[in-house]
Amino acid sequence: MNPLMRDHDAIDILKRQHQQIRRGFYKAAVPGPTRRKAFHQLVRLLAVHEAAEEAHVHPLARRVLRAGRTLSARRREEEKQAKRLLVDLWRTGPGGKGYLRKLNRLRRAVSEHAAREEREEFAALRRALSAPRLRILGTEVRFAQSYAPTRPHRWVNNEAMNKLSAPLLGPLDRARDLARHRAHR
Template sequence: MGHGGDVIQELTTDHREVEEIFAQIEALPVGDKRRKDLADQATIELVRHSVAEEMHLYPAVRQYLHDGDEIADREIEDHSEAERTMKELEGCGADDPRFDEFMGRLMREIREHVTDEEQNLFPRLREAARPEDLEELGEKVRSAKKTAPTRPHPAAPDTPPGNRLLAPGTGMVDRIRDALSGRGKTG
C-alpha cells in the first residue's frame, strides 16, 4: 500500500509503516543499537504524521462531525502524550534501561490511538465528508508532511494558527540537524 489517495488512505498507510517499524524493534534483542535507529525512524514518521493531522485532519473533524471538537481535542491530547514519551525516548540509547520502558509506552499509546482512529474516527469522517473533500485533505496532509518537524517539540502549538506558522521552520531546522547527525538514515 503506497502513499496517495484520500486522507484516510494516506494516514492508514502511515499507520502501517509505523507498525512495521515497531515490529522490527520488537524482533531485535534488548540493547541492540539498531533499536535506537529504528526508534528514531519511528519518531520521525510519527511527528510528521501528527503535525499533518493537527494541521488538516482535526480541523476537518471539527467541521464535519457534530462532536468533532471533543474528538479533535481528545486526539490532540493523545498526540501530546505520545510526543512527551518520544521526547524522553530521544535522550536514551538502546542500552539505557529506560529505553524499553519508554518504547513500550510509546507503542501502547500509538497502537491505541491508531485503533481508535481506524475503527471510529475514519469511518465517521468517510460518512460525513464528500469524497472530493477527503481527496483534497489527502493532498494537504502529504504536503504538510514534507515540511513538518521530525523531532518531538512538546511545547510547540498543536492547533491552528500556531502550528501552521511554526511547523515549516521547525521542520527545516530538524531536517538540517538530522542530515548533520545522520539521524533517520537506515543501513
Template sequence: MGHGGNVVDELVTDHREVEELFSKIEELPAGHQDRKVYADQVTMELVRHSVAEEAYLYPAVREHVPNGDALADQEIEDHDRAERTMKDMERRQADDAEFDRLIGMLMSEIREHIADEEQNLFPQLRANCSEEKLDELGDKVRKAKKMAPTRPHPAAPDRPPANKLLAPGAGMVDRLRDALSGRGKHG
C-alpha cells in the first residue's frame, strides 16, 4: 500500500486491494491453507489502513465535514469491531470451522464499511476540503501506513495523539514478528 494521489484515491485503492484478497479467499475451498495466508495479508493491510485513517482521515472529517464527529465515531466503531474479529481470527488455522465463520464475518463487516466510506464519507470530505488539503492528507496517510502495526491491537488507542505516538513502536515490533515468522507469505 502506498499509491500516490489524494487521500480519497489512496484509500479507495486500498479498498480494491482488500477486495481482491477477499476474492482469493472466496475462490479457495474451506480448510485450504492459503485461505489463512490471504487472511493474514488482509489483516496486515486492514490494520495499516485503519491506523492511518484514525490518525489523519477521521480528525480531518471531524474538522471539515458537517456532523463530522458522529461520522468519525461511527467509522472508529466499525474499525474496533473489525479489529476484534481479526484478533480472534489470528489464533485460528484455516481448517478450523471458527476461522471460516470469522473470515465471513470480517468480509461482511469490511464490505459494509467500504461501501459507507465510498458512498457517504468520501464524497462529503471532497465537498468540504480543498484539493491541497486532500493531497496533504494523502501524503500523511501513506507515511502512517509505512510505520503502522500489521497485527490487530484492539486495546490500543484509536484517537490522536496517543495513537500517533504508539503506532510506530507497535508497527516495528509487528513487522519484526512478521519477518521472523513468514506471516502473510506463501510457504
C-alpha cells in the first residue's frame, strides 16, 4: 500500500493516537506550569479517541470479525472502566490530592487496553477489511472526533449514546474549553 494512503487508514490513525496518549500521560505528570495544559490536552485526546472507537470501530469489529462480539464487548468494558477512572481524575484535576496516583492508575489501564486493542481488534480488522474500507473508516473516525465531546461523560459508553450525544455534548464541551482557555491566558 502507498505509505501516503496509510495516513488515512483508521488503524494507523488510532495507533498514532495511542502513541500521543502515551506521551500525554508523561507530560501530564510533569510538575510545573505546563501540567494543567498537558492534563487538558490528554483528557481531550482520550475523550475524542474513545468516542470515535465506541461509535465506529467497535461496532464494525462486532459485525465483521469472527470473534467480533467478544472482542468488542471486552474493549467496551475496558473503556467503561477507564472512563470511570478518567471521570475521577477529571474531578480531582491536576492540582488535586492524589492526582499523580490517579493519573498513573489511568495510564496503566489505558496502556493495557490500547495494547490489547492493537494486538487483537486492530490486527483482525486489518486482515478482514480492504484498504479502501480502512480509509473510509479513517474518515469516519476523523469526522466523529471533530465533533465528539472533549470531556469524559460517564454515561456515554456505547455506539448509540456516542452518536446521539455527540452533536449536543461536543459543541458544549468545546465552548467550555474555549472559555477555560481564555480564562487561563
